[in-house]
Amino acid sequence: MPRSFQSARRGWVLLPLSKRAARFRPTPFLIPNHIPRPEADSLQQEAAKSHKQEGSKFARSVLEGSTVALISLLGLGLGGYAYNYMYKKVVEDKIENAFAAGYSSNERVALGKITYGTHAGMVKEVLEKENWVPRAEQETIDKIVNGSMRGRYYLIMGERGTGKRSLLVESMRKVNGDGIAMLEAHHDLEVFRIRLGKSIDYEFHEDYIGGLFSIRGPRDSTPLLDIERALNKMEKVALKLRKARGKPLLFIINNVHLFKDDEGGMNLLEILQQRAEIWASTDLVTTVFTSDEHWTMERLTPHATNMSIMNIRDVRKPVVLDALKKYRKRFHNEDVPQSILDEVFAKVGGRLIFLNQVSKSPDMIATCDYINKREKAWFLNQCWILGDSMDDDVEEQQKFCAAGIVLGRALVQREQEAAKTNDNEFCLPEIPLHEARQIITRADYTQGLDHINVVHIDANGMVRADSVPMQNAFRDICSEEGFEAHLKATLNRLDELESLSRTREVAFRDPPTYGGGEVPVQTYTAKI
Incomplete structure (x- = not known):
């Protein structure tokens, strides 16, 4: 039996709605069958009005939610922009304050x-x-x-x-x-x-x-x-x-x-x-x-x-002697003789790092001797040569050491040549950088010697000892007995090792002959 007739038998009338509309309505509008038609129409109008009010409430709630979301997003964006602006300003203010x-x-x-x-x-x-x-x-x-x-x-x-x-x-x-x-x-x-x-x-x-x-x-x-x-x-x-x-x-x-x-x-x-x-x-x-x-x-x-x-550069000699004399008088109540002042400058020169140690020391000469001993030990530990008995494993290291020794000897020789001019103004002997590279026959070792504070290369491209104590160390080493023979033996050994590394031996022998008697094998060796 159709659904409309079953509803009519129960005393109710189902309003004619399409299946799709009935699916989305909250509740079907059922009107009793015994109610007169005008009253039924009024009930239907009230139901429609109620439905319309519910729809407007839903739209209003959607609009309110959307408005709140937009305002929240806008507030979040403005807050983020304000924070970013203030953060950048604070960063710049901190740098300005620095x-x-x-x-x-x-x-x-x-x-x-x-x-x-x-x-x-x-x-x-x-x-x-x-x-x-x-x-x-x-x-x-x-x-x-x-x-x-x-x-x-x-x-x-x-x-x-x-x-x-x-x-x-x-x-x-x-x-x-x-x-x-x-x-x-x-x-x-x-x-x-x-x-x-x-x-x-x-x-x-x-x-x-x-x-x-x-x-x-x-x-x-x-x-x-x-x-x-x-x-x-x-x-x-x-x-x-x-x-x-x-x-x-x-x-x-x-x-x-x-x-x-x-x-x-x-x-x-x-x-x-x-x-x-x-x-x-x-x-x-x-x-x-x-x-x-x-x-x-x-x-x-x-x-x-x-x-x-x-x-x-190092401080000039007259300035150093005058300042050192005044300093010892002011803080140590000591009138230093000129001979002591000259000896101090001859040992440490005008290098401030050394003068500060010497000026505060009770015994200036002993401190100068200690500084010279320390610089000489540093140079020997970094650049001493091993002579003709060196192993081939240390060839590269000994090339660098020999370069330092040869350059130090050249500076000593340059100092001896300058001493013949009887120049009263003391200054460390210098060699142009290109000549220094020519003396040690390498262009890359000068930078390494500069790095370990054995020599110094100034902005004008002049090479000199890193300090007066280092020049004193060069002079002491070159004046030792047997130094020249030891250096020559080292250089000869380095030449020998380099020659061996460049030498290749090729050996070949004559093939044996067949049929006749035994023929001695002939071996030939050639060096390339």
């Missing part, structure tokens, strides 16, 4: 006791003890640090212990660290990245909250990219401060020779030089590199346009 007057952490370490002096008298006393030797280069360094000399960047070269860093620190003290950032170089790029961030107070986005929501965090990159980002931020701060300060910032990288002479180190040096060139030409930042070794100048010179090179 260049403000006063001293950052690196500069405090460099200044040492001076910045932590409890009173002005103590600071003055520390300065008198630390900077007791006047320096001719101090005025030029002062002009670089205070911004009087601009439009250039500088490579300051000199032997170990000549006082390159102390010159910069003294100039920093005079300007109260205003506009200065300083860091020490390192061969590891990650360590250099951290030191760079510390010097300019930059965190490399390691404290950025957005890294919590990303798959690849902001630290997921190479050290060179992080260094480039830090230099970009520093450049923005320099642009902001240029008009307010009226002079460029100062960025000091000490001991750049510690960078590795490989792809990573050369890429880092290239990045720093490119920035230094741009900053110097626009008066944004004056960059200062310091180095003990000549190879850094060789790397920087081909691409240098605005670079100036400064040579920091």
Whole structure:
């Protein structure tokens, strides 16, 4: 029986709806069969009205939910933008504060006791003890640090212990660290990245909250990219401060020779030089590199346009003798005889690192002898030759050692030739770099000898002993009995080993004859 008739028998009438409409209606509108038609129509209208109200409520709820979602997304976006804007501003403010007057952490370490002096008298006393030797280069360094000399960047070269860093620190003290950032170089790029961030107070986005929501965090990159980002931020701060300060910032990288002479180190040096060139030409930042070794100048010179090179030499003899005499009188109440002063200079020269040890010692001559003994032991440990009994396994190492000994002997001979001119002004003997390479018959060993502080190559390409004690060591070794015979035997043994490594023996023999009697085998040997 049809469903409509079954409903009619029960006293109900099913309103005619399509199957699809009936499926989506909440409840079917059933009207009793005995209700009159007008009342049924009114019931149907009320049901439709109720349904319409339910539909409007549903639409209103959908609209309200969508509005809340859009407002939430808009608030989240505005909050993220505001956080990102404030984060960038805080980063730039921190970098700006690192260049403000006063001293950052690196500069405090460099200044040492001076910045932590409890009173002005103590600071003055520390300065008198630390900077007791006047320096001719101090005025030029002062002009670089205070911004009087601009439009250039500088490579300051000199032997170990000549006082390159102390010159910069003294100039920093005079300007109260205003506009200065300083860091020490390192061969590891990650360590250099951290030191760079510390010097300019930059965190490399390691404290950025957005890294919590990303798959690849902001630290997921190479050290060179992080260094480039830090230099970009520093450049923005320099642009902001240029008009307010009226002079460029100062960025000091000490001991750049510690960078590795490989792809990573050369890429880092290239990045720093490119920035230094741009900053110097626009008066944004004056960059200062310091180095003990000549190879850094060789790397920087081909691409240098605005670079100036400064040579920091040992202090001249009259200045050293006068300062040492005053220092011993002031702090040790001792009137040093001129003969003792001359002997001290003959043993250690004008190298500040040695003079500071000697000036504070109760027995200056004993300290000088100890320094000379230590330098001679260092040279012998690094470069002594083994004679004619050396094994072939040490051939390459002994070639380097023989080069150091031969170059030291050449410097001693050059000193003896200069002594014949009766020149009263003492100076270490020098040999041009190309002649030094010709003397040792190798072009690559001079850089290695410079690296281990046996010789020094200055910015003018002149090779000399690394210090007066090292020249004294050369002189003592060359004057020892049997030295020339020992050196000659070593060189002959090296020639023999090299000849053996280049020699090949080819042996062949005549084939035996058949039919006749036995024929002795003939063997021939030839060396190629």
